[in-house]
Amino acid sequence: MHPAVRKWLPRTEPFIVEGIALAGSLCVFSVFLLAVGSQPLGVFGDMLDGAFGSSFSIQNTLTRAAPLMLTALCTVLPARVGLVVIGNEGALLLGGLGAVVAARVTAGLPPEAVMLAMLLVGGLTGGLWITTCGLLRQKRGVNETISSLLLYYIALAVFLWLVEGPLRDPSSLNKPATYPVGQDNMLASIPGTDVHLGLLFGVAACVLSYVLTHHTTFGFGSRVAGGNSRTALMMGLPLSRYVIVLCMLGGAAAGLAGVVEVSAIHETANASLNAGLGFAGILVAFVARQHPLAVIPVAILIGGIEASGGLLQRRHDLPDATVDVFQGILFVMILGCETLFGKFPGLRPEAPPPPKPAAPRGAGGTPEHSEALLSSEPSTGLV
Numbered sequence: 099m100h101p102a103v104r105k106w107l108p109r110t111e112p113f114i115v116e117g118i119a120l121a122g123s124l125c126v127f128s129v130f131l132l133a134v135g136s137q138p139l140g141v142f143g144d145m146l147d148g149a150f151g152s153s154f155s156i157q158n159t160l161t162r163a164a165p166l167m168l169t170a171l172c173t174v175l176p177a178r179v180g181l182v183v184i185g186n187e188g189a190l191l192l193g194g195l196g197a198v199v200a201a202r203v204t205a206g207l208p209p210e211a212v213m214l215a216m217l218l219v220g221g222l223t224g225g226l227w228i229t230t231c232g233l234l235r236q237k238r239g240v241n242e243t244i245s246s247l248l249l250y251y252i253a254l255a256v257f258l259w260l261v262e263g264p265l266r267d268p269s270s271l272n273k274p275a276t277y278p279v280g281q282d283n284m285l286a287s288i289p290g291t292d293v294h295l296g297l298l299f300g301v302a303a304c305v306l307s308y309v310l311t312h313h314t315t316f317g318f319g320s321r322v323a324g325g326n327s328r329t330a331l332m333m334g335l336p337l338s339r340y341v342i343v344l345c346m347l348g349g350a351a352a353g354l355a356g357v358v359e360v361s362a363i364h365e366t367a368n369a370s371l372n373a374g375l376g377f378a379g380i381l382v383a384f385v386a387r388q389h390p391l392a393v394i395p396v397a398i399l400i401g402g403i404e405a406s407g408g409l410l411q412r413r414h415d416l417p418d419a420t421v422d423v424f425q426g427i428l429f430v431m432i433l434g435c436e437t438l439f440g441k442f443p444g445l446r447p448e449a450p451p452p453p454k455p456a457a458p459r460g461a462g463g464t465p466e467h468s469e470a471l472l473s474s475e476p477s478t479g480l481v
Contacts, residue, residue, distance in 0.1 A: 111439065112387055115435050115436075115438050115439060116432070118438065119428070119432045119434070120428070120431075122435070123427045123428040124138075124142070126427050127423070130423060130427075136414050136416060140414070141410060141414055141416070144406065144413050145409075145421075146406075147409065148402075148405055148406030148407075148408070149401075149402025149403065149405050149406045155402075155406075157293050158405040159401045159402040159405045160293045160401065161292075161294065161296075161297070161401075162401035162402075162404050162405050163300070163397040163398045163400070163401030163402075164293075164294065164299070164300045164355075164397075164401075165190070165296065165355040165358055165375045165379075166300075166375065166379050166382050166397040166400055166401055167300030167301065167303065167382075167393055167394060168296075168299065168300050168303055168351045168352060168354050168355035168358070168379070169186040169189075169190055169351070169352045169355045169375055169379025169380075169382075170379040170380075170382035170383040170386065170393045170396075170397060171307055171347075171348055171351035171379075171383075171393065172186040172189055172224075172351055172352035172376070172379060172383075173186060173348070173379065173380050173384075173388070174348070174386070174390055174393060175307060175311070175344045175347050175348035175351070176231075176242070176341070176345050176348050177324070178311055178317070178324050178340075178388075179320050179323050179324040179327075179337070179340045180323070180325075180327065181231075181235065181242045181345070182242060182243045183228060183231055183246045183345065183348060184246050184250075184377075184380050185228060185245075185246030185247060185250045185376075186352045186375075187254075187372070187374070188227060188246075188249050188250035188251075188253030188254065189223075189224035189225075189227050189228050189349045189356070189376070190224065190355045190356040190359070190375060190376045191254060191257040191371055191372060192223045192224055192227050192253050192256070192353065192356065193220035193221065193223050193224035193352060193354060193356030193357055194356030194357060194364075194367045195223070195260060195261075195276070195356070196216075196222070196356075196357075197216040197217075197220040197279065197356065197357040197360045197361060198277065198279060198360060198366065199219065200212070200215040200218070200220070201216055201283055202277060203215070209282045209283050212279075212283045213283060213285070213361065216279065216283070216357050216360075216361060217357055220353045220354060220357035221350040221351075221354045221357070222350065224349040224351075224352045225345075225346040225347065225348075225349040226349065227349055227353075228246065228345045228346070228349025228352065230245070230249060231245045231246045231249065231345060232341040232344075233342065235341065236338045250376075254372060257371075257372070261275065261367055261368060261369070262274040265277065265367070267366070270366075273369070274368065274369070275366040275368035276367040276368070278365045278366045279360060279361055279366070281365075283361065284361055284362065284365060285358065285361040285362035294363075295362075296358035296359075296362050299354060299358060300397070301394060303351050303354070304390045307347070307390035308389075308390040308391045310347075311390060316343075319335050320340040322335060323335055323337045352379070355375060355379075359371055374422075378400060381400060381425055381432075382396050384433070385399075403424060406421060407420065
């Protein structure tokens, strides 16, 4: 095999495994569609049409993908140090709530200053919330997966209490909501499109995360710490610092997703903000195999699946939650196919040949003389 092919072949294994997971998901989802009386091929065609079939569909997909990029980073960045954080939704809710508070406090300032305040407060709120998981892990040994999930329910309770109580706008009667951030402070759209600037925030966050984790000494140290924490401590690496910083950055990204949703879509913080974008971000992170740059196309794919839900409802009389069923099947298949890694012999990198043992030197002899002694017949006499 050509050396270049031998070098790059192992890198195709993730694509093969993900392809198997996607094919398996389509098969299982087809069985589900047949069970409810729909034709799978027609549904898949309309899903593709609803996601990328027109200019409107593409812009709708990109709009939905923007917050998914940010919430996915809440799982991707802590994963560099071996943490599995799934509290993305809680950081998003509190980040959106922080944006509303910042807009109220800075009311009357120029829109640019208000937007900057919303981004800072929302990101800081989400970052501090997820940092709590890292601190509990490092100081008390609490599993971060459990703590981040439980913290989501606490965040949801705090969010609903503030929206329905101290921060409620009296004019919101049937559906409690906070005071609006104001039309002047809403996030603008990308020129020539109906896609808000949150998409650029998401892409920029993914690129910066890639640079941090793959092209800095901090990223290298966090990768070593994530591979073996005991070795990292023996080498003197600041493991706690890596955990806290990456949890802070991941939570800040999810908090920014909440700011984007409030300032570009809802204008207020209300129950509609709890739409599962944080949990969908977990799916994006796992499909992207925790790679910041891979998050961008995967978020667009998942955003397209979500954007097609309305079309399926109109053409096939399927519930809008049908796409959620497909996402759940895909997530389970991705986790199940993790066991396939390392099972393809042709894709394994070839181990280097073992080094030749050094020939022993005789007393006062030469290496050639020692090799001759090694190659000679062993003596059968007794010493």
